[in-house]
Amino acid sequence: MLEIRVQKRLRDFSLDIDLAVxxxxxxxxxxxxxxxxxxxxxxxxxxxxxxGRIVVNGAVFYDSRxxxxxxxxxxxxxxxxxxxxxxxxxxxxxxxxFGLAKHTRRERETIVQEALAWLRLEQLARQRPxxxxxGQQQRVALARALVTRPQVLLLDEPFSALDSPTRARLRQDxxxxxGELDVPVLFVTHDLAEALLLGEQMAVVAxxxxxxxxxxxxxxxxxxxxxxxxxxxxxxxxxx
Amino acid sequence: xxxxxxxxxxxxxxVSLLATLxxxxxxxxxxxxxxxxxxxxxxxxxxxxxxxxxxxxxxxGYYLLVLLGQQSPIxxxxxxxxxxxVFTWRGAVVAAAVASFPLLVLTARAGFEGxxxxxxxxxxxxxxxxxxIFWRVTLPLAWPSLLAxxxxxxxxxxxxxxxxxxxxxxxxxxxxxASIYIYDLLQANRRAEAGGMAxxxxxxxxxxxxxxxxxxxxxxx
Numbered sequence: 358m359l360e361i362r363v364q365k366r367l368r369d370f371s372l373d374i375d376l377a378v379x380x381x382x383x384x385x386x387x388x389x390x391x392x393x394x395x396x397x398x399x400x401x402x403x404x405x406x407x408x409g410r411i412v413v414n415g416a417v418f419y420d421s422r423x424x425x426x427x428x429x430x431x432x433x434x435x436x437x438x439x440x441x442x443x444x445x446x447x448x449x450x451x452x453x454x455f456g457l458a459k460h461t462r463r464e465r466e467t468i469v470q471e472a473l474a475w476l477r478l479e480q481l482a483r484q485r486p487x488x489x490x491x492g493q494q495q496r497v498a499l500a501r502a503l504v505t506r507p508q509v510l511l512l513d514e515p516f517s518a519l520d521s522p523t524r525a526r527l528r529q530d531x532x533x534x535x536g537e538l539d540v541p542v543l544f545v546t547h548d549l550a551e552a553l554l555l556g557e558q559m560a561v562v563a564x565x566x567x568x569x570x571x572x573x574x575x576x577x578x579x580x581x582x583x584x585x586x587x588x589x590x591x592x593x594x595x596x597x
Numbered sequence: 598x599x600x601x602x603x604x605x606x607x608x609x610x611x612v613s614l615l616a617t618l619x620x621x622x623x624x625x626x627x628x629x630x631x632x633x634x635x636x637x638x639x640x641x642x643x644x645x646x647x648x649x650x651x652x653x654x655x656x657x658g659y660y661l662l663v664l665l666g667q668q669s670p671i672x673x674x675x676x677x678x679x680x681x682x683v684f685t686w687r688g689a690v691v692a693a694a695v696a697s698f699p700l701l702v703l704t705a706r707a708g709f710e711g712x713x714x715x716x717x718x719x720x721x722x723x724x725x726x727x728x729x730i731f732w733r734v735t736l737p738l739a740w741p742s743l744l745a746x747x748x749x750x751x752x753x754x755x756x757x758x759x760x761x762x763x764x765x766x767x768x769x770x771x772x773x774x775a776s777i778y779i780y781d782l783l784q785a786n787r788r789a790e791a792g793g794m795a796x797x798x799x800x801x802x803x804x805x806x807x808x809x810x811x812x813x814x815x816x817x818x
Contacts (some may be wrong), residue, residue: 430726433724454726455725455726456723458724458729
């Protein structure tokens, strides 16, 4: 269960999002610069809203009324971005182990081995990120986020930099892992096909406002207004 | 031609090494603060840090004498502790450290600013403490800059003349560093020896500069 109410003044517009979803994969869909990434940053605790309330699985991350504002370290979110943000000075295995500092060395090794196997990365354990392809790097980023057993997985355009066969495979990986781990996912994308494919809920965002929240099929069939209709238009041509 | 005395060179190397360690210890945390934290007086602190770069070394030496000399509270305390600075090799260390301080801070600050903040943010979401992030992300990624800054600091400390002369004086065998020795040799019209020592110091400085350059290039790649 995710409850996200965020108000924040940005440079060009004000972010004013209010959404509650039961879990599963929720796609935040809209053009670049609509405030989707900022919403994720607020959930991760990397940016502070001016007002609102963020609750994940019953844990209050932020509440402007009671003054609660957990540090990112206390939130246990898994965060994956378009450019992976792997630590360039660490190996693949060390990257994956980075969030496991509180585990014993042996536990850490077991968990990392398991995660690498899950995402077909065993052969690359000792490589540096620079030696990997984009798709491989993104799987490492996914593994690094997942081994910490996050309360929520935040994916910010995670597959945008990849070619379409790689993207298709990673989407399958994501759905498989989400099914096994049952972790709620917030997935930011400006790619309509991706939004329709992955989303169990779809939140359409424009200029910092939530225009519609529904299943992808319903959003397509019954867009809330003309702007949503335009964003999920029949031709489905690329938005950017 | 009398033979060249190498004691000033060893003293210079020892003084420069200690000065570099001192400067690194104080300068790296300061550089990190300037690069990563917003606080009141930050620009003033930045200006003060860079001041030794633009002040005449004699002015620097004068301030050090006022601050650390026998008449000052700090100087008297140091005397009581048995570590007088004025006219001792320790004074040479302090003078060299203060004169070379800006080089380390400027280089290290640029190094820290070159580390992608989003990597540090990522480490935060992975639950790591701010201290762990500094040691395991920021420091290793800024490391080449810090080494380059240390090499520059060492070279500058090695070359200091004015501030060292003001604070430590020119006592052969005790506070006479290589730079001051060269001046002495010239005064005594021992041109060949002065040239020899100058060559040695030039070679060392060039080597340090090349090390610093290659480290900086590694960052840019």
